[in-house]
Amino acid sequence: xxxxxxxxxxxxxxxxxxxxxxxxxxxxxxxxxxxxxxxxxxxxxxxxxxxxxxxxxxxxxxxxxxxxxxxxxxxxxxxxxxxxxxxxxxxxxxxxxxxxxxxxxxxxxxxxxxx
Amino acid sequence: xxxxxxxxxxxxxxxxxxxxxxxxxxxxxxxxxxxxxxxxxxxxxxxxxxxxxxxxxxxxxxxxxxxxxxxxxxxxxxxxxxxxxxxxxxxxxxxxxxxxxxxxxxxxxx
Numbered sequence: 001x002x003x004x005x006x007x008x009x010x011x012x013x014x015x016x017x018x019x020x021x022x023x024x025x026x027x028x029x030x031x032x033x034x035x036x037x038x039x040x041x042x043x044x045x046x047x048x049x050x051x052x053x054x055x056x057x058x059x060x061x062x063x064x065x066x067x068x069x070x071x072x073x074x075x076x077x078x079x080x081x082x083x084x085x086x087x088x089x090x091x092x093x094x095x096x097x098x099x100x101x102x103x104x105x106x107x108x109x110x111x112x113x114x115x
Numbered sequence: 116x117x118x119x120x121x122x123x124x125x126x127x128x129x130x131x132x133x134x135x136x137x138x139x140x141x142x143x144x145x146x147x148x149x150x151x152x153x154x155x156x157x158x159x160x161x162x163x164x165x166x167x168x169x170x171x172x173x174x175x176x177x178x179x180x181x182x183x184x185x186x187x188x189x190x191x192x193x194x195x196x197x198x199x200x201x202x203x204x205x206x207x208x209x210x211x212x213x214x215x216x217x218x219x220x221x222x223x224x225x
Contacts, residue, residue, distance in 0.1 A: 035214065037160075037214075037216075044117065044201075044203065044216060044217070044218045044219040045152070045154075045160065045203050045205075045216045045219070046216065047205075047213060047214030047215060047216060050214060059212050059213060059214075060213070061213055062211070062213065095159055095160070097160075100207070101148075101150050101162060101165040101166075102150065102152070102160075102162065102205065102214075103162045103165065103171060104162075105159040105160055105161070106159065107159055108159055
């Protein structure tokens, strides 16, 4: 059974940093690209970033370039999102999702940026 | 402002058919596959349709996808109260080199 489990969310002050993790199981992680998608409270889905299976190609939403970093560790079946210089508007549930079709999603982890 | 445009809401009676539109451009829908997701209240999104019109295993054939030019449509027949959810279209945008979503459509089954 495919499982994606996000962790690392929480309350952080504006300007702070947070590192999200996504633990994958039930499939060969190293053969899939992975995504981060976020959803602000009461709002729609916003694609954040994609990383290919070997970390050779990384794509980011323009609005987040320079502040967020996506990475993965295929040996640990894990996906990461390093978030720096956090802003109030980054408050959202952050989901990891598998592959180009985003066919499996985790349950999400809530990031709240507030003073 | 989402790159893909969906109606904010649609509604229909149980047993009826409803369609949800998704409008884009040549850099996304026009030249890349469309996916559709269902998000039930308080849950993570779930893939309904991929590659414009394919259903993952376990998705009933009441759900269908189609595409023409730079627009895509999700169809749901035999509406059930359990279909009440938010529905999102998605695609890759070649010009932006980014994933894009529609703003979402809230389906109400009256």
